[in-house]
Amino acid sequence: MRRVAIIGAGMTKFGEEWEKGFRELVVEAGIKALDDAGISGDKIDGGYIGTMASGRLIGQEHIGGLLADYMGLNPLPITRVEGACASGSLALRQGFMAVASGMKDIIVVGGVEKMTDLGVTTVSDILGGAGDQEWELFLGATFPAIYALMAKRHMVEYGTTEEMMAAASVKNHKHGAMNKYAQFQREITIEQVLKSKMIADPLKVLDCSPITDGAAGLILAPMDEAESYTKKPIEIIASSQASDTIALHSRETLTGLNATKVAAKKAFDMAKMTTKDINLAEVHDCFSIAELMAIEDLGFFEKGQGGPATLAGKTALNGEIPINPSGGLKACGHPVGATGIKQAVECVWQLRGEAEGGRQVKDANVALSHNVGGSGATAVVHIYKN
Numbered sequence: 032m033r034r035v036a037i038i039g040a041g042m043t044k045f046g047e048e049w050e051k052g053f054r055e056l057v058v059e060a061g062i063k064a065l066d067d068a069g070i071s072g073d074k075i076d077g078g079y080i081g082t083m084a085s086g087r088l089i090g091q092e093h094i095g096g097l098l099a100d101y102m103g104l105n106p107l108p109i110t111r112v113e114g115a116c117a118s119g120s121l122a123l124r125q126g127f128m129a130v131a132s133g134m135k136d137i138i139v140v141g142g143v144e145k146m147t148d149l150g151v152t153t154v155s156d157i158l159g160g161a162g163d164q165e166w167e168l169f170l171g172a173t174f175p176a177i178y179a180l181m182a183k184r185h186m187v188e189y190g191t192t193e194e195m196m197a198a199a200s201v202k203n204h205k206h207g208a209m210n211k212y213a214q215f216q217r218e219i220t221i222e223q224v225l226k227s228k229m230i231a232d233p234l235k236v237l238d239c240s241p242i243t244d245g246a247a248g249l250i251l252a253p254m255d256e257a258e259s260y261t262k263k264p265i266e267i268i269a270s271s272q273a274s275d276t277i278a279l280h281s282r283e284t285l286t287g288l289n290a291t292k293v294a295a296k297k298a299f300d301m302a303k304m305t306t307k308d309i310n311l312a313e314v315h316d317c318f319s320i321a322e323l324m325a326i327e328d329l330g331f332f333e334k335g336q337g338g339p340a341t342l343a344g345k346t347a348l349n350g351e352i353p354i355n356p357s358g359g360l361k362a363c364g365h366p367v368g369a370t371g372i373k374q375a376v377e378c379v380w381q382l383r384g385e386a387e388g389g390r391q392v393k394d395a396n397v398a399l400s401h402n403v404g405g406s407g408a409t410a411v412v413h414i415y416k417n
């Protein structure tokens with residue numbers, strides 16, 4: 032297996048981007064990644080693009096063909112990858128495997144979603160398709176409701192409080208306020224979270240990731256060629272993926288995601304590392320409770336300790352393990368297909384020492400990204416090193 036490096040990274044601003052359509056977003060991110068790598072499209076051998084629901088959100092399928100066309104990459108092979116909110120990370124994993132195997136040399140990988148053209152009820156319905164349509168969504172369980180069930184159980188079993196969950200949102204908004212690409216660049220307080228509109232008890236609007244437009248892109252190359260393109264190649268030292276039941280009711284536990292635990296173990300084994308080697312992590316905080324479960328399932332904290340650790344500031348920029356320096360899904364935004372690539376872009380910037388706005392993690396050498404599809408039927412973990 033060949034070693035694989037990221038040689039270029041770029042993203043659009045995340046948010047309600049009324050001025051830009053789906054194709055403008057994806058092309059902007061792709062061109063930014065190419066420019067960052069200092070190469071033109073004729074160096075590319077192919078690519079992978081993650082999007083969860085472009086067909087239902089904007090009526091456009093065949094995204095591989097669209098991307099090849101609009102990025103001027105014809106006749107190169109570009110393939111669409113789908114794994115709900117983990118679509119972006121799956122595209123990265125496909126690109127990683129293509130370069131690692133020697134099948135391809137220079138690969139573009141991207142993620143995109145255009146979500147704000149529809150009303151929130153319709154978008155919720157579309158997102159609900161990432162869970163069990165027949166046993167959850169059809170019976171009225173939206174994604175906030177699914178994660179609310181996990182939150183309730185976590186509160187009962189471990190004494191997790193609404194303040195602890197709110198602390199994750201407060202910390203992520205603080206980080207987002209330093210990120211010019213973030214949807215919400217404003218700080219919030221625990222009190223504001225607790226008083227915000229109830230969405231699915233105990234989750235309030237400020238416990239939820241928003242509905243977002245955006246795209247992100249990366250250029251991958253074999254490590255032994257990477258230095259001819261960039262002085263700061265970032266190596267992907269682990270890529271892993273795991274699955275679990277599509278419905279929550281089939282799981283042994285509601286207080287953690289087994290797919291995350293399995294993917295994390297595989298990634299740490301592949302990197303020959305432990306949590307102690309990680310300097311920062313971008314984790315899947317689609318809801319505040321999801322971040323608490325993620326930092327436990329990834330092994331940064333014991334089960335049940337994610338809440339107290341977050342409230343104590345251990346996951347802040349200057350804490351024991353900085354979590355979501357980009358602002359996470361909560362503040363940076365969650366254009367579902369783009370999120371996994373955006374997490375990798377943030378890791379690249381952090382490991383190059385180029386994160387702007389005061390959110391650079393000191394002495395960042397190794398970073399981890401964790402991306403979840405739906406309520407945990409898919410989880411993807413990557414580890415990167417400078």
Ligand SMILES: CC(C)(COP(=O)(O)OP(=O)(O)OC[C@H]1O[C@@H](n2cnc3c(N)ncnc32)[C@H](O)[C@@H]1OP(=O)(O)O)[C@@H](O)C(=O)NCCC(=O)NCCS
Nearest residue numbers: 116151155158174175230236237239240241242317365405
């Ligand atoms: C939580 C949610 C239902 C809120 O939607 P909503 O009630 O329709 O909110 P609105 O669109 O009416 O927005 C009202 C205001 O709150 C803001 N807002 C909406 N969602 C927000 C969020 N998650 N965080 C912070 N502010 C938010 C809006 O920007 C708007 O502010 P403005 O009045 O200053 O423009 C929606 O954001 C949502 O469904 N989030 C979850 C998405 C999801 O499930 N993703 C997949 C996860 S697996």
